[in-house]
Amino acid sequence: xxxxxxxxxxxxxxxxxxxxxxxxxxxxxxxxxxxxxxxxxxxxxxxxxxxxxxxxxxxxxxxxxxxxxxxxxxxxxxxxxxxxxxxxxxxxxxxxxxxxxxxxxxxxxxxxxxxxxxxxxxxxxxxxxxxxxxxxxxxxxxxxxxxxxxxxxxxxxxxxxxxxxxxxxxxxxxxxxxxxxxxxxxxxxxxxxxxxxxxxxxxxxxxxxxxxxxxxxxxxxxxxxxxxxxxxxxxxxxxxxxxxxxxxxxxxxxxxxxxxxxxxxxxxxxxxxxxxxxxxxxxxxxxxxxxxxxxxxxxxxxxxxxxxxxx
Amino acid sequence: xxxxxxxxxxxxxxxxxxxxxxxxxxxxxxxxxxxxxxxxxxxxxxxxxxxxxxxxxxxxxxxxxxxxxxxxxxxxxxxxxxxxxxxxxxxxxxxxxxxxxxxxxxxxxxxxxxxxxxxxxxxxxxxxxxxxxxxxxxxxxxxxxxxxxxxxxxxxxxxxxxxxxxxxxxxxxxxxxxxxxxxxxxxxxxxxxxxxxxxxxxxxxxxxxxxxxxxxxxxxxxxxxxxxxxxxxxxxxxxxxxxxxxxxxxxxxxxxxxxxxxxxxxxxxxxxxxxxxxxxxxxxxxxxxxxxxxxxxxxxxxxxxxxxxxxxxxxxxxxxxxxxxxxxxxxxxxxxxxxxxxxxxxxxxxxxxxxxxxxxxxxxxxxxxxxxxxxxxxxxxxxxxxxxxxxxxxxxxxxxxxxxxxxxxxxxxxxxxxxxxxxxxxxxxxxxxxxxxxxxxxxxxxxxxxxxxxxxxxxxxxxxxxxxxxxxxxxxxxxxxxxxxxxxxxxxxxxxxxxxxxxxxxxxxxxxx
Numbered sequence: 001x002x003x004x005x006x007x008x009x010x011x012x013x014x015x016x017x018x019x020x021x022x023x024x025x026x027x028x029x030x031x032x033x034x035x036x037x038x039x040x041x042x043x044x045x046x047x048x049x050x051x052x053x054x055x056x057x058x059x060x061x062x063x064x065x066x067x068x069x070x071x072x073x074x075x076x077x078x079x080x081x082x083x084x085x086x087x088x089x090x091x092x093x094x095x096x097x098x099x100x101x102x103x104x105x106x107x108x109x110x111x112x113x114x115x116x117x118x119x120x121x122x123x124x125x126x127x128x129x130x131x132x133x134x135x136x137x138x139x140x141x142x143x144x145x146x147x148x149x150x151x152x153x154x155x156x157x158x159x160x161x162x163x164x165x166x167x168x169x170x171x172x173x174x175x176x177x178x179x180x181x182x183x184x185x186x187x188x189x190x191x192x193x194x195x196x197x198x199x200x201x202x203x204x205x206x207x208x209x210x211x212x213x214x215x216x217x218x219x220x221x222x223x224x225x226x227x228x229x230x231x232x233x234x235x236x237x238x239x240x241x242x243x244x245x246x247x248x249x250x251x252x253x254x255x256x257x258x259x260x261x262x263x264x265x266x267x268x269x270x271x272x273x274x275x276x277x278x279x280x281x282x283x284x285x286x287x288x289x290x291x292x293x294x295x296x297x298x299x300x301x302x303x304x305x306x307x308x309x310x311x
Numbered sequence: 312x313x314x315x316x317x318x319x320x321x322x323x324x325x326x327x328x329x330x331x332x333x334x335x336x337x338x339x340x341x342x343x344x345x346x347x348x349x350x351x352x353x354x355x356x357x358x359x360x361x362x363x364x365x366x367x368x369x370x371x372x373x374x375x376x377x378x379x380x381x382x383x384x385x386x387x388x389x390x391x392x393x394x395x396x397x398x399x400x401x402x403x404x405x406x407x408x409x410x411x412x413x414x415x416x417x418x419x420x421x422x423x424x425x426x427x428x429x430x431x432x433x434x435x436x437x438x439x440x441x442x443x444x445x446x447x448x449x450x451x452x453x454x455x456x457x458x459x460x461x462x463x464x465x466x467x468x469x470x471x472x473x474x475x476x477x478x479x480x481x482x483x484x485x486x487x488x489x490x491x492x493x494x495x496x497x498x499x500x501x502x503x504x505x506x507x508x509x510x511x512x513x514x515x516x517x518x519x520x521x522x523x524x525x526x527x528x529x530x531x532x533x534x535x536x537x538x539x540x541x542x543x544x545x546x547x548x549x550x551x552x553x554x555x556x557x558x559x560x561x562x563x564x565x566x567x568x569x570x571x572x573x574x575x576x577x578x579x580x581x582x583x584x585x586x587x588x589x590x591x592x593x594x595x596x597x598x599x600x601x602x603x604x605x606x607x608x609x610x611x612x613x614x615x616x617x618x619x620x621x622x623x624x625x626x627x628x629x630x631x632x633x634x635x636x637x638x639x640x641x642x643x644x645x646x647x648x649x650x651x652x653x654x655x656x657x658x659x660x661x662x663x664x665x666x667x668x669x670x671x672x673x674x675x676x677x678x679x680x681x682x683x684x685x686x687x688x689x690x691x692x693x694x695x696x697x698x699x700x701x702x703x704x705x706x707x708x709x710x711x712x713x714x715x716x717x718x719x720x721x722x723x724x725x726x727x728x729x730x731x732x733x734x735x736x737x738x739x740x741x742x743x744x745x746x747x748x749x750x751x752x753x754x755x756x757x758x759x760x761x762x763x764x765x766x767x768x769x770x771x772x773x774x775x776x777x778x779x780x781x782x783x784x785x786x787x788x789x790x791x792x793x794x795x796x797x798x799x800x801x802x803x804x805x806x807x808x809x810x811x812x813x814x815x816x817x818x819x820x821x822x823x824x
Contacts, residue, residue, distance in 0.1 A: 034589035123470040127805070131492075196655065199583050203478030204809040206470075207581075215477070284655035285583025288492060288806050 003255070007090040008082065015081035019234040020044035020227065022273055029277030030201075044230060051223035059120040059216055069116035070217065070224035076109035077231040084238040087261045088250035089160045089167075098157035099147040102239075103140060106191070109228070110136055117213035124205055128212025131288065135197060135209065138295035139190045142183060145302035149180040150243050152309055159242065167246035179305030181244040186298035188236040190291065192229070195280040197291050207285070241268050314379040317343065321382065326545025327556075327696040328760040329380025337394050340386045344373065344396045352377045353675050353688070354396070355760075356769050356786035357406040359388065359414045361442050365754070369416045372784075373403075374758075374769060380694055381760060383771065388416045397422050402675040402791050413440040413509070428502040428823060431455040439510050440782075446510055462488035462495050470805065474503045481819035485808075492804040497797045504823040512783040517543045517751055520780050521616050524770070527785050528821030529610060533559075533566040534763025535770070535785060535821075536615035541696075542772040542783075543617035543748065546757030552743040555619035557698045561735045562611050562620070564728040567764040568639075569598050569610070571721045571728070574816050578718055579650065581810045582659040587650065594642055601635055619745030629736050636736075640729050647722050660715035664799040664811030667712055676795045678766015678788040680815050683720045684712035690762035702734050714814040724764075750778045765789065765818065787821030 024041035031038030058067065080102060083094045097105070114132055117125035151157045153174065154165035190197040193210035202208060205215065214225050242249070248264030250257035286294060314321065314331055319339065321331040335343065344354070355374040362370055369388040373396065374381055386393055395418025397404040408427035411417045415438035417424075429435065431452045438444060461469075467490050474482035482503040488496040508527055512520055524539035525532040537559050544551060572595040579587020599609040605628045606614050607621075614620055624632075650656060666676060671684035681688060690696075691704040707723030709716035751774040759770035766788025775781035792815055800811050 030585070034585055035593065036589065123468075123472075127470065195583050201585065202583075203476075204581060205477040206472060206808050207806040281586050283583065284579075284653060284659055286655070287659055288804060290658070 004090050004092045007088050008092050011086050011088065011091065012078065012082040015084075015086065015234050015238065016078055016231060019230040020048060022234050022237065022269055023230040025270065025273040026233075026277050029274045030280060033277055033281040044226070048223050048227055051226065052220055054219040056219035056221055062120050066116045066119045067221070069112040070221040070228070072112045073109040074224045074228040076105045077228045077235060080105050080235045081231055083159060084235055085160050085163045085242050085249060086238045086265055087258060088254070089164045090250075091160050094158060094160040099151060099159055099162075100144065100157060102159065103143055103147070107136070107140060113213055120216050122216060124208070124212045124215050128209055128215075131209045132213060135190050135291055135295070138292055138299070139187050142295055142299040142302055143187050143191070145299060145306060146180045146184045146187065149176050149302065149305045149309060152306065153177070163242045163246050163249060164251065166243070167249050168251065174309070176305035176308040177244060179301045179308065181240070183298040183301035183305065184240055184244065186294060188240060189279075190295055192233050192236055194276065196283045196286045197294065199285050237269055237272055241265070241272070313377065314382070317346075317382070319343065324545055324756065324758055325548040326757060327541050327550070328545070328758050329694055330383055330758045330760070331380065332383040332385070332756060334385045337386065340373075340384060341394050341396060341399070343382070343384060344375065344399045347375045347377055347382070348399050350377070353677065354400040354403055355381065355767065356771070356784065356790070357396070357403050357410065358771065358784040358786070359410050359416055359440075360773060360782040361414065361440060364442060369414065371410065371416060372771065374771065376688075381758065383758065391416045392419055394419055395421055400675060401673070402794060405794070406790060412438075414438050415441060425458065428505050430502055430505070432505070439507060444510070446507065457500060459486045459498050459500075460496065464490070466490050467495060483819050487805060487808075489805055492806065494800050494803055494805060494808065497800050497808070499793060499797065501793065501819060502823050504820045506824065508824040509784060512780050515780050516778050517546075517617060517748070517774070517780065520783065522613055524785065525612050525615070527824070528787055528818040530570055531566070531763045531765060531768060531787070531818065531821065532610055532612045533562045533615060534761045534768040536613070537563060538759030538761040538768045538770040538785070540615050540617040541759030541761065542757040542770045543751070544757070545759070546755040546772055546774055547748050547751045549618070549746065549748050551619045552746055553697060553740045554742045555744045556696075557735055557739050558620045558624060558744060559615055560698050561624070561732060562606065562614055563761070563763070564731050564735070565598065565602060566611060567728045568725060568732075569595055570764040571725045572598065574813070575646075575650075575718065575721055575725075578714070578810065578813055579656065581813050582656050584653065584656055587646070590642075590646055594639060597635065598639070601632065605632070616745070618748045619743070621745070623744050624739070629739070633733065633736055636729050636732055643722070643725055643729075650718065657715065659807075659810060660718055661713060663714040663807050664803060664814060665711065665713040666795055666799045668710060670798055671712060671795070674795055674798070675791050677791045679720060679724070679764065680717060680792050680795065681766065682706065682708045683716040685710045688767070690760060690767055694760075698735065698738070701738065702731055704731065714810060717814040754781075763788070765816070766792070785821070785824070787818050789817040789822040792817050793822065
């Protein structure tokens with residue numbers, strides 16, 4: 001029991017603390033791919049440090065919703081982090097929430113982000129919020145469909161059970177998982193406001209989706225949102241790895257396997273981050289009304305994967 | 312239409328630009344404008360001057376382009392009013408509004424009587440370009456209610472953007488009326504960078520004005536400096552040494568290269584392809600460093616002065632530029648292929664911000680954006696001054712008028728500019744690079760007219776006593792093209808506006824003066 005709680009705390013903290021590092025690595029790779037020197041992998045930590053030490057500026061007409069939304073978003077992402085198995089499948093919290101609750105947590109965070117964006121009544125806030133909802137309304141069903149494929153294989157909607165089942169069975173090729181994996185990558189790009197759906201590096205306010213929603217935030221509020229975004233990226237990476245590349249993860253109670261599992265995870269994230277940067281460098285941003293086609297394709301792939309499982 | 316077709320007393324001006332000047336009465340003023348418009352000519356600029364000290368009251372000027380060249384008409388604005396021409400040339404509307412703000416003379420029946428360049432820096436009953444205006448008084452800024460045109464309807468709302476933007480760019484306010492993401496109407500409000508440039512010129516001599524002319528719009532400093540020098544040389548009727556003219560053309564083409572390279576990178580970046588920005592920025596930076604090393608300034612400011620140029624190019628400098636052009640040529644053609652083959656990029660470019668040729672001709676679109684909408688105007692090809700008359704400039708045009716067309720024209724013009732630079736470096740005549748200009752005669756006029764990278768830059772000069780400038784009007788092609796952006800974005804979606812705007816890349820500073 002004690003070891004389970006320790007495992008739980010360790011994994012949650014790992015994601016929360018190291019999430020900015022993954023973001024820094026992706027940004028560093030992007031800089032390298034553009035022949036730039038880059039700001040270093042620690043830059044997101046410096047940004048967070050800077051933001052936490054600034055005085056917050058709030059719009060005069062901001063309600064308490066605007067002030068509390070960053071905390072809710074951050075809490076949601078930490079909760080997700082505590083139910084996704086990264087290093088070991090020994091997660092007591094995970095029993096409290098299955099993959100459907102997981103999608104719900106993401107949705108809750110987004111709901112508050114959109115409400116807060118509209119709260120102060122600027123044109124950009126509501127513009128970003130409605131675009132975010134457009135993307136979300138298509139990404140969420142696709143994400144559910146994707147998660148159902150491994151859930152059907154493992155006969156459970158609990159993430160730890162799914163991972164346990166996928167990682168420790170005889171080697172079987174599941175074409176449906178390949179479909180689900182491609183669909184998951186597409187949804188993950190959209191959900192994390194990455195190119196080709198959104199551009200995290202843009203300064204053009206009229207093209208923004210996620211950034212437009214948070215334009216009015218400053219200091220600790222902005223820091224929490226940025227940190228939550230970084231954790232979200234790590235969460236998505238963790239879910240992707242757990243579902244589609246689970247090999248090397250430590251089983252419950254197997255403490256000897258943890259160092260190897262950590263090293264394997266590190267390598268997977270390193271490669272995943274570099275792959276994301278490569279993809280972003282090679283792609284242009286989609287015209288916003290192409291995003292439904294993009295996410296529609298993801299949904300189609302996810303459904304195909306599930307159908308194939310039944311054949 | 313040719314100059315012989317007019318039933319007017321027009322006298323040719325000396326100088327490099329083919330210009331005829333004539334005083335007209337109110338009837339002929341509108342008649343000539345109508346004639347030029349009907350025969351496919353364009354309005355280049357409309358401005359006015361205070362000639363009360365010459366006992367001529369206020370006058371209003373128009374510069375029109377026809378097949379023979381430029382016609383400069385001057386009309387006395389009796390009782391501070393004149394017949395407007397915005398019904399003939401829609402592009403005249405904002406110029407007439409600016410004229411009212413700055414000089415206090417108004418058209419009889421304006422289609423739009425709102426102020427344009429005056430925000431609240433000076434009171435509505437004072438006019439900066441009048442000779443009796445006291446520029447040293449600071450007026451308290453007052454809130455100004457500017458009535459934007461509103462769009463009514465179910466679900467229609469407004470998005471107000473700027474003048475302060477999220478990026479470090481020039482200030483301008485854009486008022487979008489949208490339904491969902493679709494733009495129904497865009498109305499820009501400019502004038503935030505009004506600095507009183509025209510008033511400043513009135514305190515300067517022909518020599519000292521050159522530095523200010525080079526700072527009207529930083530990205531076109533060579534074009535403005537050359538146009539200014541051309542106007543001054545025309546006023547004193549002197550031609551600079553041939554080598555100076557060839558060097559000026561080299562500088563102008565290098566300015567064109569630098570801006571096109573920067574824009575091509577920025578267009579890629581605005582479509583989310585940061586790779587393009589990184590690559591083109593490298594090429595532009597190499598060009599700018601060579602500029603600094605060989606001509607003393609990265610953006611070539613103050614390289615051109617009335618009478619010639621200030622820095623010569625030696626053998627080794629020429630060889631260096633030649634070698635760099637080879638590298639640039641290869642790099643650009645590789646990047647051109649990448650841009651052409653990139654499906655995501657082309658999907659953003661093609662069809663976005665389309666200005667159909669019919670609309671372009673009706674509203675007088677000019678310059679680079681005009682050529683992308685089948686408006687074949689390029690001074691270097693049509694009215695080639697030395698050395699362009701020896702270089703056989705090939706005009707780049709396109710019919711589609713969308714962002715993709717403006718990108719293609721930029722690529723074509725980069726290739727052409729590389730070819731021209733090579734020809735100039737090979738054919739550079741020997742000799743002096745500067746000739747001192749004599750003192751300008753009192754009350755002389757002169758015109759400069761240069762094809763900058765954005766379009767035609769026009770400078771009209773009137774001299775006063777003692778080699779002083781009495782009135783100088785610089786005109787940026789952005790005046791013509793800003794109104795077209797409003798049409799280009801109609802029916803497009805809001806997130807495509809930055810890309811469309813960038814594909815025009817118009818000047819705020821050159822427009823606001």
